[in-house]
Amino acid sequence: MTDQAQLLPGTLDLLILKAVSLGPLHGYGVLLRIGQISGQALLVEQGALYPALFRLVRQGLLKASWGVSENNRRAKFYELTATGRRRLREETDGWNRLAEAIASALAARPEET
Amino acid sequence: MKFPAYFSSLTARFLHRSQAEQDLEEELRSHLQHRADDLERFGLNRAEAERRARIEFGGRERFKEECHETFAGNFIETLARDARFALRKLRQSPSFTIAAILTLAMAIGANAIVFSVMNGMFLKPLNVPQAQSLYQIQRGRNRDPNQSYPDYLDLRNRNRSFADLAAYIVTQVALDTGGSPSQVWGVETSGNYFDALGIRPYLGRLFHASDEHGANSAPYVVLSYDYWHSQFHDDHGVIGRTVQLNKHPFVILGVAPPGFRGTLVFFSPRFFVPVVNREQVEGANDLDQRGTRALMGVVGHLKPGVTPAQATADLNSIASYLGKAYPKQDRNVSFSLGRPNLFGDQFGRPVQAFLGGLMLLAGLILLAACANLGSLFAARAADRSREVALRLALGASRGRIVRGLFTEAVLISLAGGGVGLWASVLFLRWLGAWQPFGNFPVHTPVNPDARVYGLALLLSLASGFLFGVVPLGQVLRTDPYELVKSGTKCTPGRRIGGRDLLLASQIAICAVLVTSSVVALRGLLRALNGHFGFEAHNSMLVTADLHMAGYSGKRVPLMQKKMINVVQRIPGVAAVGLSDYLLLNDATTSAVFTDRTTDLSAANAAADVYVYHISPEYLRAEGTTLVYGRPFTWHDDKNSPPVAVVNREFARKIFGSAEKAMGGYYKVSDGTRVQVVGIAEDGKYASLTEDPHPAMFLPILQWPSNSTWLVVRSGRGPQPLGTDIRNTLHELDPGLPVEIETRYDEMVTALFPSQIASVSLGVMGGMGAMLAITGIFGLAAYTVSKKKKELGIRIALGAQRKEVLQAALGRALKLLAFGSAAGLVLGILASRVLALVVFEATPRDPLVLAAVVLAMSLLGLLATWVPAQRALAIDPMMLLREE
Numbered sequence: 001m002t003d004q005a006q007l008l009p010g011t012l013d014l015l016i017l018k019a020v021s022l023g024p025l026h027g028y029g030v031l032l033r034i035g036q037i038s039g040q041a042l043l044v045e046q047g048a049l050y051p052a053l054f055r056l057v058r059q060g061l062l063k064a065s066w067g068v069s070e071n072n073r074r075a076k077f078y079e080l081t082a083t084g085r086r087r088l089r090e091e092t093d094g095w096n097r098l099a100e101a102i103a104s105a106l107a108a109r110p111e112e113t
Numbered sequence: 114m115k116f117p118a119y120f121s122s123l124t125a126r127f128l129h130r131s132q133a134e135q136d137l138e139e140e141l142r143s144h145l146q147h148r149a150d151d152l153e154r155f156g157l158n159r160a161e162a163e164r165r166a167r168i169e170f171g172g173r174e175r176f177k178e179e180c181h182e183t184f185a186g187n188f189i190e191t192l193a194r195d196a197r198f199a200l201r202k203l204r205q206s207p208s209f210t211i212a213a214i215l216t217l218a219m220a221i222g223a224n225a226i227v228f229s230v231m232n233g234m235f236l237k238p239l240n241v242p243q244a245q246s247l248y249q250i251q252r253g254r255n256r257d258p259n260q261s262y263p264d265y266l267d268l269r270n271r272n273r274s275f276a277d278l279a280a281y282i283v284t285q286v287a288l289d290t291g292g293s294p295s296q297v298w299g300v301e302t303s304g305n306y307f308d309a310l311g312i313r314p315y316l317g318r319l320f321h322a323s324d325e326h327g328a329n330s331a332p333y334v335v336l337s338y339d340y341w342h343s344q345f346h347d348d349h350g351v352i353g354r355t356v357q358l359n360k361h362p363f364v365i366l367g368v369a370p371p372g373f374r375g376t377l378v379f380f381s382p383r384f385f386v387p388v389v390n391r392e393q394v395e396g397a398n399d400l401d402q403r404g405t406r407a408l409m410g411v412v413g414h415l416k417p418g419v420t421p422a423q424a425t426a427d428l429n430s431i432a433s434y435l436g437k438a439y440p441k442q443d444r445n446v447s448f449s450l451g452r453p454n455l456f457g458d459q460f461g462r463p464v465q466a467f468l469g470g471l472m473l474l475a476g477l478i479l480l481a482a483c484a485n486l487g488s489l490f491a492a493r494a495a496d497r498s499r500e501v502a503l504r505l506a507l508g509a510s511r512g513r514i515v516r517g518l519f520t521e522a523v524l525i526s527l528a529g530g531g532v533g534l535w536a537s538v539l540f541l542r543w544l545g546a547w548q549p550f551g552n553f554p555v556h557t558p559v560n561p562d563a564r565v566y567g568l569a570l571l572l573s574l575a576s577g578f579l580f581g582v583v584p585l586g587q588v589l590r591t592d593p594y595e596l597v598k599s600g601t602k603c604t605p606g607r608r609i610g611g612r613d614l615l616l617a618s619q620i621a622i623c624a625v626l627v628t629s630s631v632v633a634l635r636g637l638l639r640a641l642n643g644h645f646g647f648e649a650h651n652s653m654l655v656t657a658d659l660h661m662a663g664y665s666g667k668r669v670p671l672m673q674k675k676m677i678n679v680v681q682r683i684p685g686v687a688a689v690g691l692s693d694y695l696l697l698n699d700a701t702t703s704a705v706f707t708d709r710t711t712d713l714s715a716a717n718a719a720a721d722v723y724v725y726h727i728s729p730e731y732l733r734a735e736g737t738t739l740v741y742g743r744p745f746t747w748h749d750d751k752n753s754p755p756v757a758v759v760n761r762e763f764a765r766k767i768f769g770s771a772e773k774a775m776g777g778y779y780k781v782s783d784g785t786r787v788q789v790v791g792i793a794e795d796g797k798y799a800s801l802t803e804d805p806h807p808a809m810f811l812p813i814l815q816w817p818s819n820s821t822w823l824v825v826r827s828g829r830g831p832q833p834l835g836t837d838i839r840n841t842l843h844e845l846d847p848g849l850p851v852e853i854e855t856r857y858d859e860m861v862t863a864l865f866p867s868q869i870a871s872v873s874l875g876v877m878g879g880m881g882a883m884l885a886i887t888g889i890f891g892l893a894a895y896t897v898s899k900k901k902k903e904l905g906i907r908i909a910l911g912a913q914r915k916e917v918l919q920a921a922l923g924r925a926l927k928l929l930a931f932g933s934a935a936g937l938v939l940g941i942l943a944s945r946v947l948a949l950v951v952f953e954a955t956p957r958d959p960l961v962l963a964a965v966v967l968a969m970s971l972l973g974l975l976a977t978w979v980p981a982q983r984a985l986a987i988d989p990m991m992l993l994r995e996e
Contacts, residue, residue, distance in 0.1 A: 026147070027140060027144050028144045028147035028148060046144070047170050047175070047176035050137075050140070050144075050176055050179075051180050054180045071146075071150050074139070074143060076136075076143065
């Protein structure tokens with residue numbers, strides 16, 4: 001577990017949006033998907049997921065509906081709304097720009113300054 | 114934020130909170146199940162897997178709570194938290210909290226009470242169907258609400274604007290239901306009264322226009338519900354029973370519905386009888402006299418679609434007909450519409466004006482209270498500036514801190530409003546049951562209703578915001594870095610500036626209140642000791658209704674003479690006089706003419722004068738000073754020439770002067786020439802606040818009258834004297850109904866407005882004084898505690914007591930002086946309004962000015978006493994050691 005990266009504040013929402021953009025998921029599924037797409041590098045605390053899901057629903061980025069899971073259990077499934085999809089795109093762009101900027105900043109060598 | 118989503122989750126929070134909770138609960142359970150499924154796949158048994166899943170999940174309740182917070186409703190949550198915090202803060206300073214709540218309770222209570230009375234008298238509709246279209250007809254420019262019966266008939270039959278017009282006269286009768294007769298108040302009404310008002314019977318039937326067939330044709334009586342309930346104990350068998358009204362048999366027809374009290378808001382009649390039977394009820398029939406306007410009110414509903422202006426025009430076309438047809442009685446008459454609640458606008462307007470004035474004063478009290486609390490809050494906020502700075506430094510937003518302060522203010526104002534309302538409800542209950550006029554059934558419709566509660570709530574919230582806003586600027590200006598660095602307050606100069614203004618205006622308001630109450634109290638004292646044209650001390654009144662006892666015609670004067678003689682013989686009685694009416698009780702007026710006038714129509718009258726028919730000893734018994742000439746004798750009877758004693762105003766108005774009037778002649782309304790044989794001093798005839806009015810006294814032997822008042826002058830105590838009088842008259846005629854009271858008791862009605870005005874203004878003044886004390890005390894105590902160090906240094910450097918006091922309290926006293934002066938001037942301007950109600954309320958009275966100045970100085974002394982002691986008691990050594 002020590003090789004897992006710490007989640008930066010604000011990134012959980014982005015991860016959830018990404019996970020759900022790949023197909024409707026229930027809460028536990030979101031956790032698994034995040035683990036899977038991050039190569040198990042990012043682990044979200046289980047309980048902390050739900051306040052974030054509620055927040056996204058309230059902001060109108062996700063919509064929720066009850067359904068039946070692959071385990072044949074009742075579960076609440078989340079999927080992206082149109083707004084959510086647009087937000088995901090914007091956030092992804094923003095994140096990429098930031099990451100590139102930080103990466104290039106960190107890659108700087110003494111002779112380049 | 115998306116509003117639809119916000120609101121839907123807000124509603125979800127309140128309406129479906131349990132459902133949302135279940136939803137969340139189920140979702141979390143589903144999560145745990147899925148996790149447990151996975152763990153099971155790793156080889157754990159089911160129970161172990163579920164346990165592990167729960168442990169991994171962590172603090173379930175905490176996450177649930179976090180989810181709830183993301184549901185809208187944040188506002189409410191924060192509010193609750195603010196309220197809890199504010200309560201904790203307030204509990205830390207209980208004396209401040211209690212003082213603030215009581216101050217507000219007083220102010221809001223006063224407002225609620227005055228408004229309730231206003232509400233009951235004017236705003237609430239009368240308890241009749243469609244009360245808003247009900248009007249009373251008033252006569253002439255001075256809006257006289259009294260009409261004569263023939264005029265009423267013409268108005269009723271000729272108008273096209275009213276659905277119907279009903280007439281009524283308030284009256285008192287001896288009602289005998291089989292036991293002993295008792296004096297009961299009720300109304301005589303026109304036959305169509307109930308139908309015109311749209312009243313249906315509760316029991317039996319009511320009388321109608323079709324029951325009237327001329328004089329004394331309808332011996333029916335309808336009882337009010339309350340009277341039936343209390344006197345007949347809800348007995349359904351009373352219908353059809355015969356009762357004796359002034360010894361005439363009347364049949365009980367029915368019972369009026371509960372809550373119906375006629376059209377007067379302050380009077381609840383016990384019974385209703387047809388006015389056509391007035392001769393039996395009153396002993397004399399004056400219904401056929403167009404010139405006699407007994408206290409007959411005429412009311413009716415406007416037809417749908419008719420405006421009051423149209424109705425007035427319609428009535429005035431009838432008026433011009435009346436003027437042509439009956440020039441003697443109705444020349445130049447005009448009509449207007451008034452509100453029926455208080456018997457027309459003539460009485461209603463002054464009452465309304467007075468209540469409006471009281472409302473204004475109550476509002477001022479509330480303003481003063483808000484100013485008071487505002488400065489207290491500002492001082493508190495200044496003391497808490499460190500706390501505020503700390504919270505700001507720790508990242509609290511200014512908005513949050515301001516909201517917290519507002520929450521405190523609103524909590525206090527709501528508590529104050531609640532306490533005030535509770536107290537006023539208690540008071541109003543008492544007021545509602547109050548019967549100030551003996552057996553005259555007063556109904557005080559002041560029970561608070563939704564409007565009153567709404568007003569109290571509104572005032573509480575408004576005042577909370579008003580005084581909560583005062584420390585706002587201060588908080589917003591706070592600079593945490595400065596404050597934490599320096600450790601003490603920043604420059605105090607500016608902050609005090611606003612507070613000074615607040616306090617000065619508060620004191621000015623209080624001085625207005627104190628001034629008006631002093632003016633009113635002085636007026637009342639004068640009213641009680643003033644001169645009314647008779648002497649109220651050592652005077653008893655006896656009234657006996659000879660008509661009720663069956664006397665009539667020639668037997669009346671004989672009986673009256675006998676009564677005077679027997680009462681005269683009672684030991685200790687100095688003088689006994691008889692009159693048909695009493696000064697300040699019940700005044701009738703009559704037109705008089707100069708001796709040269711031959712056309713005796715109302716338009717040629719020299720004056721309308723008050724008329725009293727008196728026995729020879731009357732003026733002496735009343736203590737009325739005879740300025741010139743002689744009193745009557747028993748020889749001034751039908752066989753001798755008609756004579757009169759007139760008052761000074763009469764002499765001045767008809768003859769030019771008292772000297773010219775002596776021995777002069779004038780004519781009374783029936784044309785009789787009367788010679789003036791004496792001039793009496795002026796008196797008060799209809800009300801205490803009236804201007805001098807002409808009046809004449811005529812010998813009762815020349816103008817016999819049934820109505821009998823005996824004025825008994827005696828130094829003996831009212832109790833034993835009353836018993837003697839009663840026994841003596843009982844010996845004379847056991848069947849004679851007699852009422853005995855002191856002159857002061859009888860004057861209650863006349864003094865009532867002044868007394869009410871004085872008491873209410875006195876209470877307001879007292880409240881103002883209390884607010885002034887707390888305001889000055891607050892400032893002085895605060896200054897002393899803030900300036901402790903400075904004062905200590907001054908004392909250490911050898912300052913004298915005087916200098917220390919000046920440094921500590923100079924500012925408070927200066928404010929007191931400024932505020933009082935401003936308030937005094939305003940109060941004097943305002944009390945012109947008081948002169949309308951309060952007897953001889955003149956603010957330009959040196960005694961009033963002196964009393965106000967003295968009162969305000971005393972208040973100042975009282976309020977600064979404790980802080981002054983505290984300032985003088987400062988021990989510099991202690992202070993230095995503390996630092």
